[in-house]
Amino acid sequence: MNGTETPTSGGWGATLTARHIISGSATIRETLVALNQLSGDSMTLFAIDTDGRLIGSVTDGDIRRAIIAGHTTDDPVSGIAFRNFISLPADASPQERYRTVAKAHEQRVNLLPVTSDGRLTGVIDVRLMKSAIPADAVLMAGGRGERLRPLTLDTPKPLLKVGGRPIIDYNVESLLRYGVENIYVTVNYLKEQIIAHFSDPKWNGLVHCVEEPCRLGTLGSVALIDNLSQDYVIVMNSDLLTNIDFEKLWRHHVESGAVLTMATVPYTVSVPFAILRTDGDRVTGLEEKPTFNHFANAGVYMIDRKVLEGIRRGEYLDAPDFVESLIEKGLKVSHFAIEGTWIDIGSPDDFRYANEVTRSMMNDKL
Numbered sequence: 001m002n003g004t005e006t007p008t009s010g011g012w013g014a015t016l017t018a019r020h021i022i023s024g025s026a027t028i029r030e031t032l033v034a035l036n037q038l039s040g041d042s043m044t045l046f047a048i049d050t051d052g053r054l055i056g057s058v059t060d061g062d063i064r065r066a067i068i069a070g071h072t073t074d075d076p077v078s079g080i081a082f083r084n085f086i087s088l089p090a091d092a093s094p095q096e097r098y099r100t101v102a103k104a105h106e107q108r109v110n111l112l113p114v115t116s117d118g119r120l121t122g123v124i125d126v127r128l129m130k131s132a133i134p135a136d137a138v139l140m141a142g143g144r145g146e147r148l149r150p151l152t153l154d155t156p157k158p159l160l161k162v163g164g165r166p167i168i169d170y171n172v173e174s175l176l177r178y179g180v181e182n183i184y185v186t187v188n189y190l191k192e193q194i195i196a197h198f199s200d201p202k203w204n205g206l207v208h209c210v211e212e213p214c215r216l217g218t219l220g221s222v223a224l225i226d227n228l229s230q231d232y233v234i235v236m237n238s239d240l241l242t243n244i245d246f247e248k249l250w251r252h253h254v255e256s257g258a259v260l261t262m263a264t265v266p267y268t269v270s271v272p273f274a275i276l277r278t279d280g281d282r283v284t285g286l287e288e289k290p291t292f293n294h295f296a297n298a299g300v301y302m303i304d305r306k307v308l309e310g311i312r313r314g315e316y317l318d319a320p321d322f323v324e325s326l327i328e329k330g331l332k333v334s335h336f337a338i339e340g341t342w343i344d345i346g347s348p349d350d351f352r353y354a355n356e357v358t359r360s361m362m363n364d365k366l
Helices: 029-035 059-070 095-105 165-177 191-198 217-224 244-256 321-326 348-365
Strands: 021-023 045-048 054-058 111-116 118-127 136-140 183-187 207-213 232-237 238-242 260-270 274-279 282-288 291-304 333-337 342-344
Touching: 021 029, 029 045, 029 059, 045 118, 054 059, 054 111, 054 321, 095 111, 136 165, 136 217, 165 183, 165 238, 183 191, 191 207, 217 232, 217 321, 232 244, 238 291, 238 348, 244 260, 244 291, 244 333, 260 321, 291 321, 291 333, 291 342, 321 333, 342 348
Parallel strands: 021 045, 136 183, 136 232, 183 207, 260 333
Antiparallel strands: 045 054, 111 118, 232 291, 238 342, 260 291, 274 282
16 A cells, blocks of 8 residues: 555566666676666666676676776676676576565565576566565455445445545555465456456556356355466455555465464454353353454455365355355464554445545655
8 A cells, every 4th residue: 555656567577678778798888877867766787698698787886896996987897797696587486486576675676687598588676566475366346335335336346446546456556566466356246347447558467357157255256267376365355445464464374374364353342331240040240341352354365275176166155154164174264463454445434434544644655
């Protein structure tokens, strides 16, 4: 929910732009000119040879150190390029991608080169990625939003605007920032509008809509998706406003050994009366106006893909029933408490509150 920039190409947001590439035979003076033209962008160039192989990265600091060491501005940049750079192989495993992006963040690297056989094939802007968790995502967007009528009579709830933008966009962009590469949106009610929304070129094919032939429940529609490729799947309601840390959720899930982890929010129930403690008809004590603290389901799940494969195609299945079935089988279900914002936009009051929160957050950035 911070900012509006979105990775705008497939494959981990990797792009290849001439602005950040320079020939290894270019002079240091020409490299300085190219760096100056990057003003306002990440001030990093990648030097390549005539075969497109990556020689190294170049920054102002590299040039400054080279000149101090006795190089002249007429020397080729290949001689001063930083060769101990971090790079990501284009065919890296999901776990390797996660570790490499994490390392780039640790070393405060802004641009991460992607290579194939030593050739530069793309550049990831790490500033747009908080992580690169090995998970696919499914956003549930097929509901009718009946409690929000009349707002949802002509507009599906995920496309209602909060802070001037559709609710679902916040969730899609958050997933992209955590490196989630395959995002699916299941649609039913007023589905044509959601399909048209994500066919906009700005999404560049990053979001795939899956049409439900009929209402299949929270998890029943997941069985319609044939292209889940990661070992973990984030399944969540599309009409939530939350800044959940998907990396922490994933790490908790893996470390706990659970097959499903439910994101939760605290929910407090205050009873305005004295509650009796009883043994049969005998009163054994009184508790005056007690408060009970619980964890409530937040509508966000991290699930092992292998257990999702057991859902029969076309079967109606809601998440609570699926969770209960896993528990009955003796499989571990864990929970993860969300720290920060979580608003379930289910009523007109929730909708108004979400807009107030979003406006407040925007004002704090100004």
